[in-house]
Amino acid sequence: MKSSLFGKYCTLLAMVTVFLLGANPAEPAEDMASFYQGKVVRLVVASSPGGSTDINARLLAPALERYLKCTVVVVNKAGAGGMVGTNDFYNSSPKDGLTLMISMEGLPLAQALGAAGVRFDCRKFGWIAGLYKDSRSLQVAVGSPYKSLDDLRKLKQPKAAVTSVTSPAGPQVILAIEALNIENAKLVKGYPGSTEIKLALMRLEADFTVQSKSHIMRKDSFMRPLITVEEERDPDFPDLPALPEMKIKPEITKVMELIMKGNASGRALITPPGVSNEKIAFLRKVTAAVLKDPDYVASVKKADLFSNPISGEKTAESVEKALTATPEDLEKLRFLILKKY
Amino acid sequence: MIDSVMIASIIKGVSALFQPMIMLTMFLAVIVGLIFGILPGVSGMTFMALMIPFTFGMDPFLAFVLLVSGYAVSSTGGSIASILINVPGDGPSAATLLDGFPMTQQGKAGRALGAMFTASGLGGVEGTVVLALLIPVVIPIVMAFGSPECFFLIVMGLSFIVSLGNEAKAKGAIAALLGLLVAFVGYHDATAFPRYTFGTAYLLDGIEIVPCALAIFAVPEAMSIMISGSAIVDQRTVRRSASADLWEGTKDVFRHWGLHIRCVVLGVIVGIVPGVGGHVASWVGYGHAKTTSKHPETFGHGNVEGIIGPESAMNGKEGGAMLPTLALGIPGSSGMAVLLGAFLIQGIQPGPTFLRDHLDLAWTITGTLVLANVLGMLICFLAAPTLIKVTRVRGHLLAPFLVSLMALGAYSSRNSLEDVFLTFGLAFLAWAMRQLGYSRPVFFVGYVLGGLAERYFGISVMAHGWKFFLTPISLIIIAVTIVSVSIEPVIKYRKRRKSS
Numbered sequence: 001m002k003s004s005l006f007g008k009y010c011t012l013l014a015m016v017t018v019f020l021l022g023a024n025p026a027e028p029a030e031d032m033a034s035f036y037q038g039k040v041v042r043l044v045v046a047s048s049p050g051g052s053t054d055i056n057a058r059l060l061a062p063a064l065e066r067y068l069k070c071t072v073v074v075v076n077k078a079g080a081g082g083m084v085g086t087n088d089f090y091n092s093s094p095k096d097g098l099t100l101m102i103s104m105e106g107l108p109l110a111q112a113l114g115a116a117g118v119r120f121d122c123r124k125f126g127w128i129a130g131l132y133k134d135s136r137s138l139q140v141a142v143g144s145p146y147k148s149l150d151d152l153r154k155l156k157q158p159k160a161a162v163t164s165v166t167s168p169a170g171p172q173v174i175l176a177i178e179a180l181n182i183e184n185a186k187l188v189k190g191y192p193g194s195t196e197i198k199l200a201l202m203r204l205e206a207d208f209t210v211q212s213k214s215h216i217m218r219k220d221s222f223m224r225p226l227i228t229v230e231e232e233r234d235p236d237f238p239d240l241p242a243l244p245e246m247k248i249k250p251e252i253t254k255v256m257e258l259i260m261k262g263n264a265s266g267r268a269l270i271t272p273p274g275v276s277n278e279k280i281a282f283l284r285k286v287t288a289a290v291l292k293d294p295d296y297v298a299s300v301k302k303a304d305l306f307s308n309p310i311s312g313e314k315t316a317e318s319v320e321k322a323l324t325a326t327p328e329d330l331e332k333l334r335f336l337i338l339k340k341y
Numbered sequence: 342m343i344d345s346v347m348i349a350s351i352i353k354g355v356s357a358l359f360q361p362m363i364m365l366t367m368f369l370a371v372i373v374g375l376i377f378g379i380l381p382g383v384s385g386m387t388f389m390a391l392m393i394p395f396t397f398g399m400d401p402f403l404a405f406v407l408l409v410s411g412y413a414v415s416s417t418g419g420s421i422a423s424i425l426i427n428v429p430g431d432g433p434s435a436a437t438l439l440d441g442f443p444m445t446q447q448g449k450a451g452r453a454l455g456a457m458f459t460a461s462g463l464g465g466v467e468g469t470v471v472l473a474l475l476i477p478v479v480i481p482i483v484m485a486f487g488s489p490e491c492f493f494l495i496v497m498g499l500s501f502i503v504s505l506g507n508e509a510k511a512k513g514a515i516a517a518l519l520g521l522l523v524a525f526v527g528y529h530d531a532t533a534f535p536r537y538t539f540g541t542a543y544l545l546d547g548i549e550i551v552p553c554a555l556a557i558f559a560v561p562e563a564m565s566i567m568i569s570g571s572a573i574v575d576q577r578t579v580r581r582s583a584s585a586d587l588w589e590g591t592k593d594v595f596r597h598w599g600l601h602i603r604c605v606v607l608g609v610i611v612g613i614v615p616g617v618g619g620h621v622a623s624w625v626g627y628g629h630a631k632t633t634s635k636h637p638e639t640f641g642h643g644n645v646e647g648i649i650g651p652e653s654a655m656n657g658k659e660g661g662a663m664l665p666t667l668a669l670g671i672p673g674s675s676g677m678a679v680l681l682g683a684f685l686i687q688g689i690q691p692g693p694t695f696l697r698d699h700l701d702l703a704w705t706i707t708g709t710l711v712l713a714n715v716l717g718m719l720i721c722f723l724a725a726p727t728l729i730k731v732t733r734v735r736g737h738l739l740a741p742f743l744v745s746l747m748a749l750g751a752y753s754s755r756n757s758l759e760d761v762f763l764t765f766g767l768a769f770l771a772w773a774m775r776q777l778g779y780s781r782p783v784f785f786v787g788y789v790l791g792g793l794a795e796r797y798f799g800i801s802v803m804a805h806g807w808k809f810f811l812t813p814i815s816l817i818i819i820a821v822t823i824v825s826v827s828i829e830p831v832i833k834y835r836k837r838r839k840s841s
Binding site (some may be wrong): 120165 | 483798
């Protein structure tokens, strides 16, 4: 009788064990590795071919292929400054971990501003790794008569070229104008991209802009930086002062913090919502190794791109912080970015 | 001045093209580029984007021969589909179908293709020659074209709307305004304010050019074929030798040599100006051909000048667009932006020092543009007799294939299923326009150039105030526009006075 009861207990225990093993979503790393082996991973880029995000994706794809032993296909889904691709990725991607995306910069800021077209919640993406965070500076054309910020301040109506106020660099242009007391500044909006902005500055159609340091790092740079529009000096330009080193009004300091937090995630590798934590953890581990891979690092350097990886955990934290501002602070930010100029 | 360094770099750059591996690569790239051009929705730009991963670790000379060869001939491929089946491979090819497809329907597909291959191929070669000549003076030229000049260049393209429609003026105006309305869908460039999006994220970026071109021109034609069940070519037309027809088309280009050269120059100018693009080039070419033609009334009904104009301008443009890319590192078109990315992946920085440090590579690229265009032209001539046969396939067999091709094209331009639905939705508008006699080309030009005109108008006013038009180049473009638009009415008026 006893043995039969013992047998029943054993059978029940075995059944529970089997059930728990089957139901437990935890998948060991080796299972994860075999899951990706031979599969096709779609790497979505929410911009057209040719831009820095696209080039980065095309460099990352073969490195990921080597580590995951799968095929990585880069898919461009451009539109509305990355909004179309991001919305589609968030709302329609399968949650099996086989669709990844390189996020556009400033998605948390766009969400905080309530920008038109935002149909996603940045907190729900799976943040695998921050690939690189662009550092921006206030720039003038090399051939222009402006050698310092005072030259710009002396102008009757300095003109700043910008794509739109909600583009990744847009809020930083407004931040620079406010923080640096460039009075009577006017925004010339509507340029399709940084190429056209650069030309506008070279032709003196506009006087200054705020854009990526990539424009001043190239050998044939036509741009001269005057100040780094970031919270800290850029290691590549140690002599260029950063914004907080100037005398900034306290209310602008708060705006600066919000903008910086909103952009802190940079361009990151993400999964759509709903991908299991174990897959995200596995992808974080693999991507961390990929981003240190000498071949990948060399290819990024050769293409004149930057790589300053941030762990997935830290990127997710910065996104969380960006979206925890008080309603009053957010209102001030919205007024400055969306209404004042 | 040509010095010994220049001569050495020309010899090194051009001789690289005659290595067996490079020649084989060019041959294969030209064939694939032509196929990419023929398929709607994918273009030379897509070709380059797909090929870039293969260029990792490749010798730069081989890599750029691969990319540039396929890209250079893709617009020729796009025009093949425009002429034969009224399906524009890309936006700029739409201008070619206005007269190309009517010629096909009249059984003159060979002649239309012959004219197109020659105008396009020679246009590419001549545009490249101009590119080589202009390299030393590229910076002042690019600098001379600011936003006001771009705006007036686009207005010049828009002004040709006047010459496009053959119907009543009121109907033409309505068609143009409808086109402008469609152009304004999506984010307003300057304010990032969404317009006519009905709260959907899909429309935020506006209506894409490939679905729109397919809807306006291709789908209504496929519907006609489906309804009638007959082949594209009227079966009663006399079958002529394809090679004789092709030769006739080639001779047409030489008969209209002045038009061809003028349109190539127009194309090069448009290409040099970053941000204006191929759409302006092809429509300016078409408009110029019509306004200067002795028989403008036959345009839209199969006038070969309506093929020579846009094709010369469109392929001439590529040489011009290459110029700011190589010399300044500033891409002159979206395709050139992808090429710029390929340069960066190779660790090469386009710009003034590029011409100093890699002059040989610059000559290889220039030579590639020339050779690829010539090779593309030859391959097209050889393939044309086979391709023309599609126009005699019975309608009920051809139409399903065409509709599938259009759906594929609409989808592949942005990998978006919504674009397919939009194409067939807009096609109903186009069908209604066709039945009611509203000009679809006028609608399309309003749509293509309206958004660009609005952008550069806004920037010009913001940057220069309301006197933005008072720059020498703007005034010249305004004068040229007024003269070209008024030539036809003035001639008509004089004829009337003489006869009375």
